[in-house]
Structure formats: C-alpha cells, structure tokens
Amino acid sequence: MIHTYTVTGMTCNGCKTSVEDQLNMLPEVIKASINLEASEVAVEMTKHISIETLQSALSDKYSISIKNERNIFEPSLVIIEAEKSELKQLFPLFLIFGYITISSVLLNRTPWDINGFMLDFMGLFYIVFSFFKLLDLKGFPKSFRMYDPVAKVVPVYGWVYPFIEVVLGLMFLMRFEITIALIITLGILGITTIGVTKTLLNKKTIQCACLGTALKLPMTKATFIENSIMMIMAIIMLIITYN
Template identity: 35%
Template sequence: MTHRYQLTGMTCGSCEAKVKSALQAVENVTGVEVSKTDNSATITMDKHIALSDFQNAIGGTESKYQITAIHHDETAEQTRGWLQTYKPILLIFAYITGISLLVQLGSGRFDGMQWMRHFMAGFFLTFSFFKMLNMKGFAESYVMYDVLAKKIPAWAYLYAFVELGLGISNLIDFNPLITNLTTLIVMSISILGVLQSVMNKKKIQCACLGSVFNLPMSTVTIIEDALMIAMSATMLITIL
C-alpha cells in the first residue's frame, strides 16, 4: 500500500535526505519519496504503519519535522491494518468456536463444560499443527521470548508435542484433573514471556502459529494464553 503525507520542516536537500533515510528505516517500509517543495512524503509499505511511528522516526513530536496524513482516515487505516495482520488467528478462533458450538447443537442441549473441553481440544490441535509444519522455525522464534525455552532450548521443540497431547486429551476426555492441571501450568509459564515482551514493547514474532504466519507479539497473544488458563482453571474448580 502507498500513502501520501504532508511533511513540513524541510528547508534544503540535506533535510530531504535526512528525513527520507529515517523513514526508509521504519520496519515494513519498502519505498519513500519526499519533497521539500510541496512539503510531502509518499511512503510505500507492506502493511499499514501508524502515523506516530513515522513521527518518532523523524525525531518525535518535538522535532521541526512534522508529518500528518492526507486523504485517508488514520484510525480506519489502523483498524484495517490490525484486522489484516491478525486475520489468520481470528479465523482460527472463529472456526474453533463455531465447530465446538455445532457439537453442542447436535447434542440437543448446551453443556458449558463440554463446550470448553471441545474448544480447548480444537485450540491445541490446530496450534500444534501449525508449529509442526516448521519445528525449527517455531523453536527459533519461541526461544526469543519464552522464559522456560530460554533456559532449556529443548522445551521449544517439546512444547508443540505437549500442545498436541493436550488437544488429544481434551478430545477423548482423558483424566480431566491431570489434563487441566497440566494446561494451567504450561499456559501460565507461556504467558510470562509474552507479558514481558509486550510490556517491554519488543518487536518480535509471535510463535503461536509457528513460522507459517508473521504475527507480531501483542495483546492478542496474551488473550489466547489467558483464555486457556481461564478455561482450565474453571474446569479444575468444577472437578474439585
């Protein structure tokens, strides 16, 4: 996508070169053209980039260079960019939710505990599948942020098989106490590294769907881990 921005503060060729270089260094930018004559910048990018990211790149809000959007709604573009980035994971959640609800429809009545078990089965089986498509790629991403994998790299490879086991266990309703306790422990460990990365604003790839999709670490990752923790905790409370 290509957007045109108003860019003020450039007074000479040196300014143009400086600003152009700074904007080209922004992640996901593929092309930049700037002009001090008409105070503009035309930027081509792989996906939508927030206006604030460009402003920070050229010195922040206190800089003499100021960039503003032209002919497009920045909020709408951010929303569209977010949806485009997270489309794979949103579709996966929609499919798992829909299928697990259809199972309940077939049984004639809604059983909340059974629905959660089927949802968790679908979640772990699907996510383990994507990790196993490229185990090496997943492991390399996972060790970048997971607290346990950083200390024990082998855990990055084992994790996909643990997810597979949890998926099968939920599917066949194997020993709910052990299955949900394991889920609670594993996902609690997993969310620690995610929280650290998001809070420190580290720009690293989320390994939740392996290396198949380039998903950035974000609150979406926290939500998916927290959801599994909440479901397993609820089922444990019911069992006990």
C-alpha cells in the same frame, strides 16, 4: 507525532529487536516499530527528535536516515491505518478461533453441555495450533524463545512444545486425565503469558509463534487474550471438578 526513517544494517529479527530496543530507550520515544523487509522504522514521539540523536542511540552497525522530508503530524490517521493493518494480519487467528468455537458449539448443542464445550474448545485449540507449529518445526523454536521464558533458558523446550500441545489436545478430546491436562495448561500458558506481557510492555515488535512461522502474526494484545481465554477455561473446569 510519528516519523518514518530508513535504517540500514539490519539483517535479521535479532537486528530488528536490537534497533527497536535502542530507540525505545530514548525518553521522547513512545514506540519504535521496525518493518524489516522495507528497512524502515516508524517512531512515535512526544516531541521532535533530531536525526543525530536517533543515530547516537544506535550502535555503529546501524545507520538511520530521513526517509522523506514530509513527516506525519496526524497521529490519529496513522493509528487508524496501523489498526487496520494489524486486524488484517490477525484475520487468520480470528478465523481459526471462529471455526474452533463453532465446531465446539455444534459438538455439544443437543443437549447443550457447557463443560463439554470448554473441553472440546481446548482440545481443538491445541490440535489446530500444534498443526501450524509442526509445519515448520525448525523455525518455530527460534521464534518461540524470543518471548517464552522457559524456551529462552532451555532451547529444547521449543522443540518439544508442539508435541505437548498435541498430547494435551488429545487428552481433552478423549476426556483422559482431564485434571492433569488442566494443570499443565495453566502451567505452560501461564509461563508463555508472562513472556507475552513483558514483550508488550517493552514495546517490542516481534513475530508471534502461536501459529508457528507459516503465518506471520505480530505479537499483540490478541495473543495475550488468546492465552487468557484458555487459562480461564482451565480454572473454571478445575473449580467444577473439585466442587
């Protein structure tokens, strides 16, 4: 069952994450998801939890109350609506992936060159994604360090990361020092994927910084798949290079 409550006292993404973490610690809670703009939390639970129990799980800064008397006892309908909403939010990401794929295919269609396709795909991927990150260079590092392990410890890494992507993109497109570019790709995306995986396993709902802050995308399995595709391509290219 999923119940929706009103939560007051939240002012930023940090508050949002804090409330979600505190509620998710309750054994009866499957997942708590905050809508910061509406000051609401949707709590999926295995059995009914009293409002007093929910309030006791939160710090004194936050107050939780029943949004309305009618709770939702049809989780299948809620899940369908949530999936539709998530797909709608991720549409820009799928659209960009489609454009990158089509462009890479057209660049290598006659004659067909699978190696060239993967190099162009990775190059265009980095260039396009770095563009969106650079649109808000001040806001990107804040979002990025919420899940990237290195950015959490070394904040300057978040500022440098978009430029690393630009350089890697140019290296792939210009076929310059490809081996080095592939190794760096495995390194930086591997680290980020660890952070993404931890975020998903901890049931945290945060904004994904893959397209910067210009497009507000939720952290989902799509982010994990996106990084995995790039890493798999990098591994394949390294195997081909050394065989």
